[in-house]
Amino acid sequence: MRYLHTMVRVSDLDASLHFWCDLLGLEEMRRMDSEQGRFTLVFLAAPADRARSSAERSPEVELTYNWDPEQYSGGRNFGHLAYKVDDIHAACQRLLDGGVTINRPPRDGYMAFVRSPDGISVELLQEGDPLPPVEPWASMPNTGAW
Template sequence: ARLKMPLATARAVTTTAPTTAARARTARRMTTATRAASLSAYLPADTYHSLPKDGDVTFLHTMVRASNLEATMAFFSALGLVETRRKESQNGKFTLVFMASCQGAPEIEITYNWPDEATGETETFAPPSRSMGHLAFAVDDIYAKCEALEKAGIVINRPPRDGRMAFVISPDGISVELLQKGDALEPREPWKSMANIGSW
């Protein structure tokens, strides 16, 4: 009983279609039930339910590879993401760690290939080419977030001089854009006059 139309449309149908009062009540109950199920199961990692409005395609994750799993997890943790699930493959000799703002939100899948058993060498990669731009997250308070990132030892490559936008890069060179939710904050020191560092 997945609802295939936007919620607003579904509601309009519920209230305007020529049904009996009883059928209307049932329809309302179904809409409420669907809404509750969708919210609590918003992009759930293992079952791939959609929000009603997603249609037949649901965005799940962006996969990035890490040469150092702990460093990459520390970076995304400082950003505010949490580990939502993890898979270790003895056969494939890799670990997948999924991180998101919360359980059920769109995820970053971090692939970590285990060091070579013979040489102990870890896989290394070139940073992303220009075909891959960045991952973007909206944050409640871009100054507070950048301060937290700095405290975690992360360089703010593009400081939020405008109270609106910042860029940082992961240990493997993956660019992350931070955007202030809603209106830009009032420009404020030390950010206001802080120079760019490197590229992102």
């Protein structure tokens, strides 16, 4: 058995791809449009996974976009997705510059939480040892739920 992916439903595919790819740094691996089912599936993975065999890849995120409008709520019901990053301060700055609220700033140089446009909680963890605490993160309070 091998963990393959986590599926999250999204209400705005362009906004979601901007968050997951442009700001968070994942890459689109493949896409499938179903005219009959009226949906689009987009599979995303960490950049390093592009060069790995399918057996060596980390689990993917599957964005499911239903073409007919639906309301989604309770994105936190399943918990969160977690990603290790090379530089948590730089990752959070890129997200903040892109208009994303940092719900739990990386005050400790190790962990932060943000939310996707559809309310999916995303945990960011520093690869290796924590970075030294720095501003603006060190004194930034939590915002909203994470």
